[in-house]
Amino acid sequence: MPTYQITVNGVSQSVDVAADTPLLWVLRDHLDLVGTKYGCGINVCSACTVHVDGTAMRSCTMTLEQVEGKSITTIEGLSEFGEHPVQQAWKEIDVPQCGYCQAGQIMTASAFLEGNPNPTEDEIKNAMNGNICRCASYNRIYRAVEKAAENMR
C-alpha cells in the first residue's frame, strides 16, 4: 500500500492506504477525526465537507493523491475551542436538530464567508444549497450564516 504525506489541521501525517481510499475514511478511521461525516459517499450531500487550502471540498470522493502537499482543515481544526465566528453563530442561533450534517454545513459556510464577507440572500442560499440537512434546519442555517457574516465584519 502506498504511503501518503498529508497535512491535517496543521499536522503533517503519513498514512498507508490503498490509492482509492477517500480522504473521508482516512480522516475517520485512520486519523480518528470523526467530526467529518459520511452521508452519501457520491458527492451529493456535503456532509463530508472539509477545507483543502481554504476551499470547501467534499472529502468522500477525494483521494489522498489529490490532497498531497495541500493543507486540509476539518471541523476539529476550524478553531481550538469552537470560537470560530461561524461556530459561534451556529451556537447563538442553536442551529442543530440531530446535528449530524452540521459539521459539513459549518465547513461550507466558513469557507464561503472567507471569500464573500458580505453575501446577499441569494448568495447564501446558493452557497449552502449543496448541503443536505435531513432535519431541514435550513431556516436556522440561513440565519446563522447571516449572523456569522455580521460577527466577522
Next chain:
Amino acid sequence: MATNTKMAFSRRAFMRTTSLAGGGMLIGFNLFQACKPQVKIEPPVDLSNLDYKDFNAFIKIAENGVVTIFSPNPEIGQGVKTSMPMIIAEELDVAWKNVHVVQGKLDTENFTRQVAGGSQSLRQGWDALRQTGATAKQMLVNAAAARWGVEASQCTVSEGVITNPNGETLGYGEVVTEAAQLEVPENVTLKKPKDYKIIGKDAQNVDIDEIITGKPLFGLDYKTEGMVYAAVVRPPAFGQKLTSFDASEAKSMPGVLEVLTIGDKARKLIEAQPNIANILSTSDKVVVVAKTTWQAFKAKESIEAAWEDDVKMESTEDHDKVMNELLDGQEFNTMREDGNVEKAFAEADQILERTYEAPFLPHNCMEPMNFYAHITDEKVHLVGPIQTPAWKAGAVSAMLDRKPEEIELEMTRQGGGFGRRLYGDFVLEAAEIADKIRKPVKVVYTREDDMNDGIYRMALKYRIKAGIKDGKVTAYHLKEAAVNSNMYGLIPNFFPAGAIENYKVDAAVYKSNITTGAWRAPYTNFLAFAEQSFFDELAELMDVDKVQMRIDLLKKVDAEADERIQYSPERMIKVIETAVEKSGWGTKPSNVYQGFVNYYCHNTHVAEVADVEIENGQPVIKKVTCVVDCGIVVNPLGALNQIEGGILDGIGHAMYGDFGFENGKPLASNYDRYRLIRMKEAPMVETHFIENEIAPTGLGEPTLPPAGGAVANALKAATGNRLYKQPFAKFPELLKPKKQEIIG
C-alpha cells in the same frame, strides 16, 4: 378534556434517594408509570457501579452543588435531552447553567417507555419530571431546616440556595448528604406556571458545543480498541434469497479479515416471534469484516452473489392497481361509523369524491444505520443509535439465547430517526455478526444499503367522499387503502369526526413483502394533505369561505359527549383564528397565493398558511405561517426548531419524495436519484404559539402532516390545478402558473 394525562403517584414507588460513596446524593426515579417499584439500592452507592435496575432515570447532586441529570430518553434530534431535564431543574430550583445532562444507559428490565417516537416523551414525562424535581427540593429543604432547627416551611429556595428566616443560607451541596438519609416526602407543592424560571425560557441544545466542534457523539463515531467494521451484502430486491456467492476476490483485498454469512439466528427469531418477520429478511446475507469502513465497503462490492426469486416480486404498478381495487371493493375494516353515510349520499344534492395517492418513502436518516456489538461469554455489549432500546435488547436476548442481565445496551446521539430507528433490524444484524466473530464490530450501512434495505412509509391512498344537502355537509366517507398496515388508534376520530352527522372511516390493506413501518407522523403524514385538500375543494364546490367552513364544522363538535374525540374544537378554532390574523389571510396582494390548513395530531393543534409567489414563471413557496397550541412551551428555542424542521420536512416530501419498486428492486438508492428538500427550496417559517397553562405536548411530528396540504392549497390558488398525488414535482404540467401570470 382528554388531552391531560393524569397519573397517580406514590412518591415511594417512583423515587428513592441514597448517598453516594464519593459524596453527594443520588435520586433514582421512574420517569413513567408502571415501572417496577421494588427498590434495593443500599447506601452508600458508587455511581459507576450502579446498574439501572430499579430506576430509569437519575439525578445526582454533588457536594459542590452541581446537578447531573441522566436523561433516559433517546435523543434523535427532537430536543428531549434538553427539554426533559429543564422540567426537573425548574422544580428542583437550580440554575440551568449548573445542570449537566448525560444520556442514560438502558435499564433492560424495568423501564417502560424509553422510546423516542410519537411525540410522547415530553407529554408522558411532564408530571413525573415535575414531581421528581419538587420532591428532591423538599428533601434538601427539610435537611437544611433540620440543621437550623427551623420549620421547613419557613425556608425559601432560589437557584440551589436555601435561606432561613434569619437570613442564613445553605447551598444544596452542603446538605445533600443529610438529605439523602431522609424519608421521601409524600406531598410536595409544584410551582405555578407564572413562577417558572427555566420552563418557557430558551435553552440551547445541551450538546451544542460538541456538535459544532465535531466531537464523537453519534453511533458512527463510536470506537473501541480493536474494533473492526462489517459491511453486509443484502438481497438487492424484496422477495429474493441468497443462493450462492463468490468471495474469493474480497478475501484477498487489503484489510479484509473474514467473510461469513448470517441469517440462521434471524430466522430462528422469526420462528419464535413471527411478528418480527415484518422487519427482517429471511435470506442469508454475506458479511465482510475488515479493518476499516472503506475496506469493508470495497470488498463488499467485489462479492459476486447469486439470488433467486423466492416469493412474488412486486412493483409499484402492482401496488397501484391493487390499492385501486381495494378502494373500489367492499373488503373494509370499519374504524368508525356515525349515522348512515349511504343513506345521506342517496339524499344529497351534491357529491364530491376524490382520491389521493402517496408513494413509499425511505426515512433517509442523515446518519446511515449502524450499530456496535461486542459479544463474549460473559456479556453482550451493544452501542449505537436506537429509538427502542428495550425492545431490541429483548430481541437480542431471545435471538442469541442470552440472559437479559447479560445484555448491556448504550445509546449514542442519533443522526435522525423519523421512525427508522424504532426497528433495530440493524441491532440484530450487529449482534448476529458479533456472536459469530467474537470481536468488537460495528456494522455500517452504506447510503445505498440504508435506502434499499429500508422499513418504508407504506404507499397508500385515500378516497374521500362527501355529500352536501341544503348547503350543509351531511356525509363524509374516508377510505384508506394501504400496503401492509392501516391507520390505528385514535386517527379515525380526528377532525372532522364529530362534526358531520353521517361519518365513516374504512380501511383496507394489502400485505406485501416490502418492509414498511412508522415514518414521522404515521398515516397523518399523508392523511392531512388529503383531507385538507378535500376541505378546500369542498368549500369551492359549496361556494363558501374556506376558513369559515372549517370553523363552522368545528363548532358542531361536542367533544365532551364523545370520549374518542381527542382534539379540542375550542383550541382548534383559536389556532385557526390566530393563523388568519398572523398570516394576513385574505388581505395579501394579488401576487401572493395562500393555502390554509389546520390539523390535530400527536395531541397538538396546528394551523398553517403557505404563501406562494410566481418567480421566473414558476410558483415558489416563499413563507409558511404556523400557529401551534402545544400547551406550555418548555423550551421555545428547541420548539421552534422542531416546528420549522417539521414543516420543511413535510413540504420536502410532499414536493419531491418519490420512491418505488420494480420487481422488488428499489428505484433509487442514493441522494442523486432521491431528492430531498434543500436550502433554495425551503421557505421561511414564522411561528406563533398559543399561550396557555395546559400540560405540554410534543412537537417532533404535529407540524409535518399539514404542511403538504398548505402548499397544495396555495399551489391550487397559484396554478388553478388541484394536486391529488405526491410528490407534486412529478407533475410539472400541474405546476405552471395560471395563464394571466405568464402574460403579466
